[in-house]
Amino acid sequence: MTGFKIGVALGGGAARGLAHIGVLEVLENAGIVPDVYAGSSMGALIAAIYLSSQKPASHLRKRMQEFLESEVFKDANLHVLRESKPDDESGFIESFTQSVRKGIMYTYSAFRESIISREVFQAIINDVIPDMKIEDLPKPFAAVSLDVASGEEKIWTRGSLRDAVFASSAIPGFFPPLITENQILVDGGWTNSVPVRPARELGADFVIAVDTSRGSEDIFEFKRGVVLILRTAQIMMKRLREMQLEEADVLVQPVVTDIHWADFVEPEMIIERGKQAALAKINEAQARIRRQRWRQRLYSALDINRFMK
16 A cells, blocks of 8 residues: 655745745645655755755745845846836836836847856856756656657656756746757746646645636737737647646746736745635645545555455
8 A cells, every 4th residue: 555645736926926835834834744755847846955954944934034035146138028017107218218227138039049148057057956857856756848859748857956947947038948969948838837737646546736826917018929829829828727737736827917027025924825825725735635534544445455355
């Protein structure tokens, strides 16, 4: 009889993914200790830091705060990628500046590998992820990425932890892809924004999924081709995500839809939203885990009795 295994699947969302820290804190305090971890994009980064440190989630909160205040992170200048909020009252000048800035970024990304340089992105990964093998982590871990050369999904369960997180977090156009001899690997969110199935493939009988996506944003101007392309991709990803989330046993969805993916200004607020979302689901998770454990033991007992006859 194999033991009952709990898995956690942490989705992407960049800054919104900081909410995962709050969720992990709640699970710890409730005595729910996942046996396997699967992550996509920011979820892969958070899980990798958490597992490699072998320290409580409270330490993860502190570590991320230190990183966001570091020179390595500041060198990335992610603040230039933030968009103004719909209710921004800064007026015409700021709105015009935002439009020009976006136009420059679109043009820049059309002629360069990415907006954030490979050197800066690698420095970010190296600063938060230790140089170690995935198989040396204390618990099974999977990071999701997409090979744009073949169109196939790559699930990292062995090899370099840094490479796995680099590939899983490489948002096309913004961060550079991980290039190997025959693969071009980018952000796993394009195929598996919340990796429930990879968690099950690691052996999880019960999966808690954490979705920190923004959903489908309202776009009112559909006349430009680039907007139509982005909107179509957005809808396809949303439909795919909804189907994948149906496979989870418990779904935690922090309220982070108002946060831009590059807005790391208020990490504590985002973490607390994750904590509140998890607290709202923790009783349900505990009850379902008890039921499924009981079922597994019952089925195992029935199988043993049948074998003995």
